[in-house]
Amino acid sequence: MVVDVNIDKILKLGISADTYIMLYLIYKKNYIMANKVLAKNPILTKEVLDDLINKRLIHNSNLPGFSEPQKIQVRDAFIENVIKPTCFFDEFLEHFPVKVTRPDGNTDFLRSDLKRCKVIYNKIIKGDRELHNDMLKYIDGEVKLRTQTNQMKFMKRLPKWLASEEWEIWKVQLDNPTSDSPLGYGQNLN
Numbered sequence: 001m002v003v004d005v006n007i008d009k010i011l012k013l014g015i016s017a018d019t020y021i022m023l024y025l026i027y028k029k030n031y032i033m034a035n036k037v038l039a040k041n042p043i044l045t046k047e048v049l050d051d052l053i054n055k056r057l058i059h060n061s062n063l064p065g066f067s068e069p070q071k072i073q074v075r076d077a078f079i080e081n082v083i084k085p086t087c088f089f090d091e092f093l094e095h096f097p098v099k100v101t102r103p104d105g106n107t108d109f110l111r112s113d114l115k116r117c118k119v120i121y122n123k124i125i126k127g128d129r130e131l132h133n134d135m136l137k138y139i140d141g142e143v144k145l146r147t148q149t150n151q152m153k154f155m156k157r158l159p160k161w162l163a164s165e166e167w168e169i170w171k172v173q174l175d176n177p178t179s180d181s182p183l184g185y186g187q188n189l190n
Contacts (some may be wrong), residue, residue, distance in 0.1 A: 002089055003021055003024055005020060013053070013055065013057065014051075015051075015052070015055075015057070016173050017041070018041060018043045018130050019038065019043060019044075019048060019052070022034060022038070022043055022044060023052075023074050023078055023109075024068070025037065025056065025069065026050070026058075026069050026072050026073075026074050027074040027078070027079065030072060033072050034069035036067060038067070038069070042048065042067075044067035044069075044072075045061075045067075046064075049062075049067060049072075054122075055077070056075055056077045057074070057075055057077050057078040058072050058073060058074055058075055059071070059072070059073040059075055059076070079174075087118075087127075088121070088122070088125050088127075088132045089117070089118045089121045089122060091133060091136070092121060092132070092136060092139070093111065093176075094120075095136050095139045095143075096111060096139055096158055096161075097110050097143060097152070097155060098110065098111055098155055099157070100152050100155050101152075101153060102153050103153050108157070110155060110156075110157045110158055111157075111158050112157055112158065112159060113158075113159045114158075116159060117158050117159055117162055120159070120162045121162060121164060122125070123145055123180065124162065134167075134171070135167055137174070138167040138170040138171055138174060139167070139170075141142075141170055141174040142166075142170045143155075145173075
């Protein structure tokens with residue numbers, strides 16, 4: 001199991017990395033792994049539990065002297081401050097072009113219907129950081145290639161880009177580049 005740890009947020013809350021990992025396992029309801037960790041490193045001492053309760057990070061239903069992970073509930077203060085990642089869609093949106101000038105000279109804003117796009121994007125990503133990073137790679141690759149070949153004017157709007165699974169096309173194109181650079185409109189094949 002891989003756990004990303006944001007040290008700045010842990011320091012801000014004043015908890016140790018071990019405590020963070022334990023709370024993360026409890027949050028994910030991975031009690032088997034939590035018990036294995038506790039067997040090797042009994043980090044949930046009375047002092048630590050009291051500190052976490054005082055910081056409003058957990059609710060403890062254990063009897064005094066016991067620290068069963070199943071009886072500890074991680075509270076919103078921990079989830080909101082530490083667990084919840086930055087919104088993948090917002091990061092993706094930073095990479096997507098805002099507007100283009102179409103061949104007829106009109107300016108077209110590409111970021112429309114953001115609420116629906118966010119739902120579609122989250123359904124595609126399903127919280128997978130690796131897939132999200134791939135999507136960023138594909139949109140950056142498309143923008144770079146379209147800019148080099150003067151094809152930005154044909155860039156799809158965001159809702160259409162997501163709904164038509166445009167990233168699949170760019171995945172193939174970027175992962176299997178041709179040896180020749182693409183010819184732009186009006187260039188010769190001499």
